[in-house]
Amino acid sequence: MDVNDFFLGRQPVVDRQQQLVGFELLFRRGGQNTAEITDDLSATATVINHACADVGIKEVLGPYFGLINVSADLLLSDTIELLPAEHIVLEILETVDLTPEVIARCHHLRQQGFRLALDDVIHLTPPMQALLPLISIMKLDIPAMSMESVKQVCRELAGSSIKVLAEKIDSADQFLQCKEAGVSLFQGYYFARPTIISGKATSPSETTLLRLLGLMVGDAETEEIEQCLKLSADLSINLMKMVNSVASGLNYKINSLHHAITVLGRRQLQRWLQLLLYTHGRQDQSGPSPLMQLASTRGRLMELLAARISPADKAMQERAFTVGLLSLLDALLNKPAIELLPPLNLADDINQALLDRSGPLGELLQLVVQTELIDSQQYCPILPRGLNAAEFNQIQAEALCWVNELTAEMH
Numbered sequence: 001m002d003v004n005d006f007f008l009g010r011q012p013v014v015d016r017q018q019q020l021v022g023f024e025l026l027f028r029r030g031g032q033n034t035a036e037i038t039d040d041l042s043a044t045a046t047v048i049n050h051a052c053a054d055v056g057i058k059e060v061l062g063p064y065f066g067l068i069n070v071s072a073d074l075l076l077s078d079t080i081e082l083l084p085a086e087h088i089v090l091e092i093l094e095t096v097d098l099t100p101e102v103i104a105r106c107h108h109l110r111q112q113g114f115r116l117a118l119d120d121v122i123h124l125t126p127p128m129q130a131l132l133p134l135i136s137i138m139k140l141d142i143p144a145m146s147m148e149s150v151k152q153v154c155r156e157l158a159g160s161s162i163k164v165l166a167e168k169i170d171s172a173d174q175f176l177q178c179k180e181a182g183v184s185l186f187q188g189y190y191f192a193r194p195t196i197i198s199g200k201a202t203s204p205s206e207t208t209l210l211r212l213l214g215l216m217v218g219d220a221e222t223e224e225i226e227q228c229l230k231l232s233a234d235l236s237i238n239l240m241k242m243v244n245s246v247a248s249g250l251n252y253k254i255n256s257l258h259h260a261i262t263v264l265g266r267r268q269l270q271r272w273l274q275l276l277l278y279t280h281g282r283q284d285q286s287g288p289s290p291l292m293q294l295a296s297t298r299g300r301l302m303e304l305l306a307a308r309i310s311p312a313d314k315a316m317q318e319r320a321f322t323v324g325l326l327s328l329l330d331a332l333l334n335k336p337a338i339e340l341l342p343p344l345n346l347a348d349d350i351n352q353a354l355l356d357r358s359g360p361l362g363e364l365l366q367l368v369v370q371t372e373l374i375d376s377q378q379y380c381p382i383l384p385r386g387l388n389a390a391e392f393n394q395i396q397a398e399a400l401c402w403v404n405e406l407t408a409e410m411h
Contacts, residue, residue, distance in 0.1 A: 007381060008393040009374030010400065012290050013067070013165065013187045016179055020290045022065040024091070024187060026374045058087055060397050062404030065089050067117060067137075072096045076105055085113035089137060094120040098127040106134050117165070123149060124156055132162065137185065139165045147177055154182030189372055191290055192331050206333060208232045209277050214344045216270040225269075226257045235276075239264075242272065267318070274299075274325045275406075278332060291328055293403060294372075298324030301371075301399040302364050308395060309384050316360075322346070323353045323361045324368060371396065 006027055013022040057066070067089045074080055075092065090109065096102060106116055117137035118128060122144055138157060140150060154164050166178040169188035178186065208231055215225050229236050236257055243260040244253060254260045261269060278292030299321040306313070306320035326344075330337045337354055346354075353361035363382075370381040383392055 006393075007371070007374065007389050008396060009371050011187055011189070011372075011374075012293070013064075013185055014191070014290050015185060016183075018175075018186075018191060018290065020064060020293055021185065022067060022089070023061060024067040024069075026069070028374050058084055059401045059404065061087050062400075062407065065115070067091045069093055069119065070096075072102060075102060075109075080109070080114075081112060083114075089115040089117050091117045091119045091137075091139065094118075098131055103131060103134075106131065110134050120144075120167075121153065124153060132157075132160070135162050137163050137165050139167050139187075140183070142166050142168050142174065142178065147181055150178060150181045150183065158182070189294070192294055192328055192372075205232060205235070206277070208235060209273060210340070210343055213270070213273050213277075216266065216273065217347075218345045222258060222261050225261060229257050229261075238276070239269075239272070271321070271325075274322065277329070291332060293407060295325050295328045295332075296406060297399055297403045298327055298365070298368050300324070300402050301368050301396055302361075304395045304399055305364055305367070305384070305387075305392075308387065308391075319347065319350055320361055320364055323350055323365055326350075326354060327365055327369075329354075 009026040009028065011024045011026065012020055013024065015021050060066075066087055068083070068091060070080065070090045071093055072095075075090070075096065080090065092106075110116065115136040116131075116134055117139055118131070118135055119139050120141040121128070121138055122141055124132075138153065140153060142150070150166070157164060163184040164182065165185035165187060166174075166183045167187040169175050169178065169186050169190045171190050171193065175186055175190055208228065212225065212228050212235075215228060229239065239257070239260055240254060243264050254263060264272070275292065275296060278289050278295055302320040302324035303317050306317040310316050326341075326346075329340050333340060341351055341354060349359050349361055352359045353365050356362060357366050364384075367381055367383070381392075383389070
């Protein structure tokens with residue numbers, strides 16, 4: 001088994017308020033003839049260790065739990081105890097025979113601090129019932145179930161401490177149906193898929209943010225940027241607070257928008273505005289937006305990949321970050337990208353990447369989006385020349401760590 005052949009992927013898990021609470025970590029062999037996610041003992045252990053060797057799995061997950069598929073072999077092996085129990089939920093695959101040996105091992109792992117989940121449940125069987133006192137999460141295979149079956153499982157587990165997780169959620173409608181059925185947790189990228197609403201108006205705050213981004217990209221004068229910021233009191237206040245926090249080590253306070261823009265610098269101001277698009281105006285600010293997490297992960301991963309491919313081309317690295325971050329603008333605003341991009345006055349190669357997935361930046365975006373399809377038949381990543389899967393995993397781990405730090409700073 002060659003670690004250079006395996007890819008690491010991460011799928012978000014959100015709660016009923018669509019706040020991010022965890023991730024499932026997935027491992028898959030590269031190549032066109034291998035469609036299945038691996039549950040191989042050595043592959044899983046080796047990829048985890050390799051991908052997180054420098055930054056650590058705790059830093060990759062941040063404050064969230066991590067679900068990891070475990071086969072019978074991995075469940076019964078000592079290798080699994082190398083993982084940080086406080087961060088990991090062991091997801092027992094549906095192929096595992098719940099023998100007395102397996103159940104005894106589950107008791108031991110619970111005593112070690114691990115949480116356990118059952119994968120791809122359609123209905124509760126007698127062997128599952130015997131394991132319920134040890135289970136923290138019950139994962140339902142939504143495409144294989146009727147909504148009445150989902151409700152039945154939720155009713156059977158009502159009153160217990162077990163959280164029901166609906167996986168393979170592909171749309172907002174599915175999310176709402178499962179939520180109404182009593183499901184607590186949801187896994188999938190449904191929130192990244194735009195629900196295009198014909199004629200939908202952009203809110204005043206969103207319009208201001210888009211106009212500001214257009215001014216930044218167009219290298220407008222500081223005075224023009226300042227005048228645009230003054231149109232939004234909350235944006236101006238947020239900027240002043242942030243810059244005063246950043247400049248806390250200085251011997252003076254920031255007392256004007258002009259001063260704040262100068263101190264923060266164009267590059268940081270543009271990044272702040274891009275990220276703010278995904279958080280501004282959210283009704284519930286109690287936790288990170290999964291859409292912001294995904295967009296910033298795309299941006300940072302594309303930037304790091306561009307740096308690996310063209311280390312001297314700083315401008316390309318900046319454009320790569322912009323492409324990744326703006327690639328979910330349609331999902332955020334529920335309007336076609338072709339309507340949202342013109343006011344931003346973006347460079348041609350950025351527009352081509354966002355609209356057609358073409359050009360060098362478009363190819364990088366395609367690669368990054370592929371990592372989100374790791375459990376799909378569509379998964380077929382094409383790495384840049386000179387980069388293997390192990391190196392890609394390490395770059396991705398670095399990007400995930402950066403996003404977790406960013407999220408902590410913003411909340």
